[in-house]
Amino acid sequence: MTIAMIPMPIAARVAPTLAVEGLSIDYGPVQAVRNVSLAIAPGEAYGLIGESGSGKSTVAYAVMGYLNSGRVSGGRVVLNGADVFAMGERGLEAVRGSVVSMVFQDPMNALNPSIRVGEQIAEGIRRHAGLDRRAARKRTLELIGLVNLPDPEAITLRYPHQLSGGQLQRIVIAMALALEPKLLVLDEPTTGLDVTTEAVILDLIADIKARSNVALLFISHNLGVVARMCDRVGVLYAGTLVEEGRTDDLLQRPHHPYTRGLIDAMPSVTAAREMVGIPGRLPDLAQVPDGCIFQDRCVLATADCRHGVIPMETIGPGHSSRCLRWRSCATELAPARPAVPRASLAGMAPRLEVADLTRDFPGAPLFPFFRSRPVVQALRGVSLDVREGETVAIVGESGSGKSTFGRLVAGLDRPGGGRILFDGRDISALARARGRDDQRDVQFVFQNPHSALNPHHSVEAIIGRPLRLYLGLRGRALRERVLEILTAVRLGERYLTRAPRELSGGEKQRVCIARAFAANPKLVICDEPTSALDISVQAAILQELRRLQRESENQTSYLFITHDLGVVRQIADRVAVMYLGEIVEFGETADIFTAPQHPYTEALLAAVPEIGRAEQANRRDMRLEGPLPKPTNPPTGCGFHTRCPRVLGPLCETMPPKQSKAEGHWLKCHIPIAQLRRLQESG
Amino acid sequence: MIELIIRRTGLLVLVLLAVSFMTFMIVNVLPGDVTAVVLGDTASPQQAALLRERLGLNEPVLGRYIGWLADMLRGNFGVSLLYNVPIAPMLAGRLLNSTILAVLALAVAIPVAMGLGVFAAMHRGSTADRVITAMTAVTFSVPEFVKGLALILIFGIWLQILPGSSLLAPGQSPFSDPAILVLPVAVVAISMLPYFVQITRAGMIDAFASDYVRTAILKGMPRHVVALKHALRNGILPAVAVIGMTLGNALGGLVVVETVFSYSGIGQLMVSAINARDIPIIQSTVMIVAATYAVGNLLADVVSIALNPRLRP
Ligand code: SF4
Numbered sequence: 001m002t003i004a005m006i007p008m009p010i011a012a013r014v015a016p017t018l019a020v021e022g023l024s025i026d027y028g029p030v031q032a033v034r035n036v037s038l039a040i041a042p043g044e045a046y047g048l049i050g051e052s053g054s055g056k057s058t059v060a061y062a063v064m065g066y067l068n069s070g071r072v073s074g075g076r077v078v079l080n081g082a083d084v085f086a087m088g089e090r091g092l093e094a095v096r097g098s099v100v101s102m103v104f105q106d107p108m109n110a111l112n113p114s115i116r117v118g119e120q121i122a123e124g125i126r127r128h129a130g131l132d133r134r135a136a137r138k139r140t141l142e143l144i145g146l147v148n149l150p151d152p153e154a155i156t157l158r159y160p161h162q163l164s165g166g167q168l169q170r171i172v173i174a175m176a177l178a179l180e181p182k183l184l185v186l187d188e189p190t191t192g193l194d195v196t197t198e199a200v201i202l203d204l205i206a207d208i209k210a211r212s213n214v215a216l217l218f219i220s221h222n223l224g225v226v227a228r229m230c231d232r233v234g235v236l237y238a239g240t241l242v243e244e245g246r247t248d249d250l251l252q253r254p255h256h257p258y259t260r261g262l263i264d265a266m267p268s269v270t271a272a273r274e275m276v277g278i279p280g281r282l283p284d285l286a287q288v289p290d291g292c293i294f295q296d297r298c299v300l301a302t303a304d305c306r307h308g309v310i311p312m313e314t315i316g317p318g319h320s321s322r323c324l325r326w327r328s329c330a331t332e333l334a335p336a337r338p339a340v341p342r343a344s345l346a347g348m349a350p351r352l353e354v355a356d357l358t359r360d361f362p363g364a365p366l367f368p369f370f371r372s373r374p375v376v377q378a379l380r381g382v383s384l385d386v387r388e389g390e391t392v393a394i395v396g397e398s399g400s401g402k403s404t405f406g407r408l409v410a411g412l413d414r415p416g417g418g419r420i421l422f423d424g425r426d427i428s429a430l431a432r433a434r435g436r437d438d439q440r441d442v443q444f445v446f447q448n449p450h451s452a453l454n455p456h457h458s459v460e461a462i463i464g465r466p467l468r469l470y471l472g473l474r475g476r477a478l479r480e481r482v483l484e485i486l487t488a489v490r491l492g493e494r495y496l497t498r499a500p501r502e503l504s505g506g507e508k509q510r511v512c513i514a515r516a517f518a519a520n521p522k523l524v525i526c527d528e529p530t531s532a533l534d535i536s537v538q539a540a541i542l543q544e545l546r547r548l549q550r551e552s553e554n555q556t557s558y559l560f561i562t563h564d565l566g567v568v569r570q571i572a573d574r575v576a577v578m579y580l581g582e583i584v585e586f587g588e589t590a591d592i593f594t595a596p597q598h599p600y601t602e603a604l605l606a607a608v609p610e611i612g613r614a615e616q617a618n619r620r621d622m623r624l625e626g627p628l629p630k631p632t633n634p635p636t637g638c639g640f641h642t643r644c645p646r647v648l649g650p651l652c653e654t655m656p657p658k659q660s661k662a663e664g665h666w667l668k669c670h671i672p673i674a675q676l677r678r679l680q681e682s683g
Numbered sequence: 684m685i686e687l688i689i690r691r692t693g694l695l696v697l698v699l700l701a702v703s704f705m706t707f708m709i710v711n712v713l714p715g716d717v718t719a720v721v722l723g724d725t726a727s728p729q730q731a732a733l734l735r736e737r738l739g740l741n742e743p744v745l746g747r748y749i750g751w752l753a754d755m756l757r758g759n760f761g762v763s764l765l766y767n768v769p770i771a772p773m774l775a776g777r778l779l780n781s782t783i784l785a786v787l788a789l790a791v792a793i794p795v796a797m798g799l800g801v802f803a804a805m806h807r808g809s810t811a812d813r814v815i816t817a818m819t820a821v822t823f824s825v826p827e828f829v830k831g832l833a834l835i836l837i838f839g840i841w842l843q844i845l846p847g848s849s850l851l852a853p854g855q856s857p858f859s860d861p862a863i864l865v866l867p868v869a870v871v872a873i874s875m876l877p878y879f880v881q882i883t884r885a886g887m888i889d890a891f892a893s894d895y896v897r898t899a900i901l902k903g904m905p906r907h908v909v910a911l912k913h914a915l916r917n918g919i920l921p922a923v924a925v926i927g928m929t930l931g932n933a934l935g936g937l938v939v940v941e942t943v944f945s946y947s948g949i950g951q952l953m954v955s956a957i958n959a960r961d962i963p964i965i966q967s968t969v970m971i972v973a974a975t976y977a978v979g980n981l982l983a984d985v986v987s988i989a990l991n992p993r994l995r996p
């Protein structure tokens with residue numbers, strides 16, 4: 001054990017920049033945050049991890065004295081030596097933006113759409129530092145340079161909608177840094193950004209931290225991000241801080257069943273693991289149970305856990321856990337198991353064959369009956385096949401065309417060209433024009449379960465509909481089959497009469513899956529089915545999908561569309577990597593995740609932050625700079641050449657050849673496979 | 684921006700063409716003989732023939748339509764049946780009078796509405812907010828002529844401080860006696876208010892709940908800067924669009940108000956023409972009203988675009 005080597009937390013030696021002391025916040029009857037204490041020293045980065053309903057954002061905003069409709073029912077927040085809740089409106093105005101500032105989750109909405117971004121940065125500087133327009137402008141330009149945006153002069157004159165998500169987040173960061181605050185609160189600063197953009201933003205924040213003595217409060221649901229960015233971590237569950245410690249210590253040796261559950265639920269890009277979700281759901285925060293807040297979902301729970309106050313116990317230097325049985329965590333909780341390798345499906349018959357699929361979206365015409373604007377080329381000749389019982393993942397960032405592809409196969413849209421064959425039949429038509437068998441055989445599950453279910457129908461009606469429609473079931477037989485399928489997705493009989501609004505996000509997605517599976521489909525298209533869900537729920541849903549596939553009578557195939565490489569690694573047999581409307585690499589999952597890869601695949605993987613990944617694995621040389629090219633005018637030749645870190649020169653402006661490193665695997669690049677291997681293995 | 688304006692203008696031309704066609708067809712789709720409708724049953728055949736000649740009803744329909752359209756574009760609106768004078772000069776004077784009334788009403792209504800709306804949104808749920816909401820509901824539900832008559836009763840007859848009628852001699856400018864404008868302008872403005880106030884209030888409430896306002900607060904911007912700089916710009920956008928769209932209602936209100944006050948505007952002209960079955964005037968006034976409505980909408984669009992950078996490329 002190396003615990004003896006770990007120094008005392010810095011917070012214990014210097015006056016902290018931020019001290020949250022026993023903070024409790026209520027929203028009406030809901031006790032959103034209960035008795036949370038933490039301290040952050042100057043120059044330290046503290047990560048606050050939690051899922052939805054954990055209260056992490058409430059804490060973040062409370063630190064800035066911003067409670068919205070919340071009420072402080074106990075404790076205080078001491079910022080730079082001053083009590084935030086005792087400041088009054090004037091005092092808060094003076095502190096916000098100058099002593100403490102914030103980087104928001106959704107930069108597009110966080111910036112004012114009607115004000116130029118330069119002015120949005122400058123107004124704070126004028127206000128707090130009392131600079132005149134000239135001086136504030138000079139400082140603004142300086143800041144925009146500091147966050148690595150090119151051509152600051154031009155950028156200041158832009159409105160938010162004219163910039164990309166990554167650029168906007170840099171503007172927000174520049175705004176937050178403008179007055180060199182003592183504390184920077186980052187509320188999910190990279191959630192919603194593409195993974196390659198996220199990597200660049202995280203690099204920037206890491207650089208800022210290295211250069212200055214600013215303290216960071218980093219709010220996130222992503223353990224990988226926190227692992228990369230933070231010195232210490234606190235884990236929030238249902239408004240309670242359940243574990244706290246040094247980042248590597250806590251994430252390598254978690255001593256609370258919840259932390260442990262979260263870590264096991266994280267899909268990893270480095271290894272295929274058996275993913276385990278956390279069963280159950282968040283307790284009702286209007287009626288907090290006596291005893292441990294996690295008791296209903298904890299596998300270690302005993303009678304002692306159900307009453308009294310569970311104390312935060314110190315279990316090692318700077319490491320504490322709010323669990324009575326923390327000693328048992330390491331011994332009694334089963335370690336994460338590697339995934340059972342799946343049998344090769346190479347010999348199976350093809351179920352879906354897509355050839356040269358294209359789809360253009362014409363721009364709206366300028367004038368009625370006049371020429372239309374440039375065409376968005378969403379898909380530029382995509383070919384792919386899915387075998388019986390196989391899961392093929394399509395992975396790509398926003399603008400890659402992956403969702404358009406899914407919509408075409410699902411029959412929600414018509415292709416511009418190419419063919420879609422299902423069991424040898426052409427199904428390039430819209431779903432409603434397809435034959436009844438094809439309709440039954442091809443089903444889909446969408447990203448947002450909240451809008452996918454008719455709010456006026458009961459769960460029974462929702463799942464029963466395809467059964468009546470496609471199988472002609474009625475009465476007893478119908479009810480029995482509904483129950484059977486509901487049990488298969490682990491929702492019991494008591495869910496039959498519920499309406500969608502009475503369900504949690506995970507439960508809704510289970511209903512969607514049940515509906516898709518009700519009539520024994522042969523192909524299910526899953527478009528980001530878990531990205532709106534918490535990771536503990538995601539793991540359970542993915543597990544469910546795999547089990548349903550294993551047990552299906554029809555050898556159900558999945559076309560799985562996602563941006564999450566970890567999920568891909570866990571669930572897919574084969575993977576297609578898409579960039580700008582084209583597949584750049586396609587092959588078995590294991591082949592895709594090992595070198596040599598297409599440079600874009602390599603860049604994607606290098607961008608994923610993950611627990612236990614050494615800093616050198618965070619390869620900054622593989623960052624993608626520059627904007628995604630316009631889909632109205634994609635680059636000639638290799639579509640990736642405008643951003644490729646390994647670009648060769650003019651050669652890449654010509655069509656790259658298809659090369660193969662293994663059976664059934666291909667990638668499109670001008671660099672020969674052998675040379676790619678040399679380049680990538682040397683790092 | 685230019686592109687959008689071009690597109691909207693194109694649409695406007697199409698709409699006006701459609702309206703002109705329908706207006707023109709009024710003459711042709713009236714059941715029975717037009718001349719009988721205009722002259723009544725007692726007219727002699729000679730009178731009828733004369734009228735047919737004057738209306739040009741003896742020529743092919745399409746040719747007449749095109750001729751009529753071309754004449755109108757050249758500013759020739761034909762000759763009034765009733766007064767037997769060219770319509771164009773009469774229209775011009777009336778249009779000017781109506782425009783004066785409408786513009787003055789807007790000039791009063793917009794700032795007042797925005798002020799009230801913003802104030803109500805900033806003090807949402809307060810007594811002042813509830814009073815404003817209640818007042819707008821009441822004024823909204825009372826028809827224009829009742830408001831007009833009530834004002835005439837109060838200021839014209841009881842207090843006798845303002846003229847109850849706004850009669851103008853032909854060619855007389857309303858500015859020659861500004862007092863006659865006060866009551867009509869007040870009625871039109873009051874009729875516009877409720878809608879504008881509620882839209883402004885709703886827009887501002889949305890803006891106050893937005894993330895960017897939260898950003899401004901967390902940047903340490905003082906309250907008035909947050910409200911007037913960050914929230915207002917976005918909060919009034921829906922109001923601007925609505926003002927354009929309600930212009931039609933406002934014009935409808937204008938017809939009533941002009942009639943109530945005997946104010947010689949285009950609305951009053953239209954009403955009297957309808958009563959007298961003066962078909963050329965009916966056609967011309969309908970066209971003018973349609974064109975004004977369409978142009979008003981276009982202007983509102985342009986202002987929206989000017990205020991809203993998101994609509995620019
Ligand atoms: S205190 Fe008990 S219920 Fe709570 S986490 Fe520990 S073992 Fe589980």
Ligand code: SF4
Nearest residue numbers: 638641644652669670
């Ligand atoms: S062809 Fe050239 S630009 Fe394209 S991926 Fe290969 S090296 Fe990069």
